Amino acid sequence: MAQTKRALLSVSNKEGIVEFATQLTQLGYELVSTGGTKRTLEEAGVKVTGISDVTEFPEILQGRVKTLHPHIHAGLLAQKTNQDHIQQLEELGITGIDLVVVNLYPFKETIAKEGITEVDAIENIDIGGPTMLRAAAKNFEHVTVVVQPETYSEVLSYLQEGDVPVSYKKQLAAKVFQHTASYDAHIANYFADAIEEEAPAQLTKTYEKVQSLRYGENPHQQAAFYQDPLYKGVSLAHAEQLNGKELSFNNIQDANAALSMVLDFTEPAAIAVKHMNPCGVGVADELLGAYERAYAADPVSIFGGIVAVNREVDEATAAKMKEIFLEIIIAPSFSQEALDVLTQKKNLRLLKVDMDKEKTSDQQLATVRGGLLVQDVDQGTLDDVTTSVPTDRQPTEQEWEDLKLAWKVVKHVKSNAIVVAKRNQTVGVGAGQMNRVGAAKIAFEQAGDHSNGAALASDAFFPMPDTVEEAAKAGVTTIIQPGGSKRDQDSIDACNQHSIAMVFTGMRHFKH
Known part of the structure; x- marks a missing residue:
């Protein structure tokens, strides 16, 4: 059998393909190609054989069937060290294929467009491409398979030296299976969304790497940052970093927490976060006032924190922010004057995030050993519930404003969570305690005298009146909590005894 080196080229992404093909011909490869790729090569003066000349069968069904043929797939799957395979190829007049360069119809890019029709989406589901890629990757010891244009130069360098080593062919095969798995995941998710399947029996998710990270939560842990390439909402993965050193694993976790919180506010707001919990929140008619309130809420914890x-x-706000050590500042934009101030700190990370993107219905994923938990993100607000006031006293207008702020913030605090708010800022936060009254005591200790006349929010109901009793001692005058405990009446009675107004929301905000 003649040892003709044959390369099969069929690409949707034409980037670099003419240059790559030209180099292959100079290395003695016969090029076989299809449709648009063949036309591109011919227009560039590259000699190429059409797929129908190899299969001796015309492309049919408007190009839907062209490479699904034994003359192609036998050439891809034949093992060159297997004499039975070689003999069968010779008997059938089939030439083996040594190199495959294929990338797929742009399904992901198609469904990412606005107003795309189902017909357009389905027409961009590639059939022949994945089949060729998988066949070549399965036979990687005998076939070099290339799916990413960025690997063209490295493949060429090996070919110019003689041949591609099997170890590198195996790496290329791994890229193929990762690529086709991701491609199929996008298709599976598209159809799951189309039929509104909420919890499919097999969950397929695919992510693309944004960057490798120096390490994870601790230096001995490896880590990387991935994004959902089709996510259309507000995301750190879409942020533009304007200053500062590379983000770390913990930076990204904290920044995401801060971003999630600030998105709950329509009025000018500033959120200070430390270890994924808010340490200070302020709102005002203008940003400087909001930041000053967030800072004053806990001037100790904000040091080394993240502000959104x-x-x-x-x-003016930048000048105030520059006075202390902050890790990250997240904002929809920075004025040039603010950048001139803040970029004087070379390590301060400035992230510009488009906060006007659509609010998506997100899912939250949490890994457990050997598995995954999936749930909708907690996007519940007071607009989604009918509140009730079971106490004798109703909240005043100012107390209602304080309650609303506390309730917005407590949703983002680790359970058990207590937030104390007063006059457009948080004054005390108790997070992640093993019992609720312990969280309340921490919040009151932080708030000090600011607890007098303040509002308290709890992420879950009171199973006993001890939290109300502590609130009364601290001077709290109004409470907001879900209600629903068998012993609600005990807390209602305690509130009435101390003239505290209490609001039931019927909505819990656990955050474990």
């Missing part, structure tokens, strides 16, 4: 705001950072 929902308005452009101006020069």
Whole structure:
């Protein structure tokens, strides 16, 4: 059998293909190609054989069937060290294929477009491409398979030296199976969404790497940051970093927490976060006032923390932020004057995030050993519930404002969670305690005298009146909590005894 080197080229992404094909011909490869790729090569003056000349069968069904043929797949799957395989190829007049360069119809890119029709989406489901890729990757010891244009130069360098080593062919095969698995996952998710399947029997998710990280939560842990390539909402993965050193694993976790919190506010707001919990939250008519309130809420914990705001950072606010050590500032934009101030700190990370993107119905994934938990993100607000006031006293207008702020914040605090708020800022936060009254005591200790006349929010109901009793001692005058305990009446009675107004929401905000 003649030892003709044959390369099969069929690409949707034409980037670099003419240059790559030209180099292959200079190395003695016969090029076989299909449709659009063949036309591109011919227009560039590259000699190429059409797929129908190899299969001796025309492309049919408007190109839907062209490579699904034994003359192609036998050439891809034949093992060159297997004499039975070689003999069968010779008997059938089939030439083996040594190199496959294929990338797929742009399904992901198609469904990412606005107003795409189901017909357009389905027409961009590639059939022949994945089949060729998988066949070549399965036979990687005998076939070099290339799916990513960025690997063209490295493959060429090996070919110019003689041949591609099997170890590298195996790496290329791994990239193929990762690519086709991701491709199929996008298709599976598209159809799951189309039929509104909430919890499919087999969950397929695919992510693309944004960056490798120096390490994870601790230096001995490896880590990387991935994104959902089709996610259309507000995301750190889409952030533009304007200053500072590379983000770490913990930076990204904290920044995501801060971003999630600030998105709950429509008025100018500033959120200070430490270890994924808010340490200070402030709102005002303008950003400087909001930041000053967030800082004053806990001037100790904000040091080394992360601040997220929902308005452009101006020069005055930037000057205040520059006074202390912050790890990250997240904002929809920064004025040039603010950048001039903040970039004086070379390590301060400035993240510009588009906060006007659509609010998506997110899912939250949590890994457990050997498995995954999936749930909707907690996006519940007071607009989604009918509140009730079971106590004798109703909240005043100002108390209602304080309650609303506390309730917005407590949703983002680790359970058991207590938030104390007063006059457009948090004054005390108790997070992640093993019992609720312990969380309340921490919040009151932080708040000090600011607890007098303040509002308290609890992420879950009171199983006993001890938290109300502590609130009364601290001077709290109004409480918001889900209600629903068998012993609600005990807490209602305690509130009435101390003239505290209490609101039931009927909505719990556990965050474990």
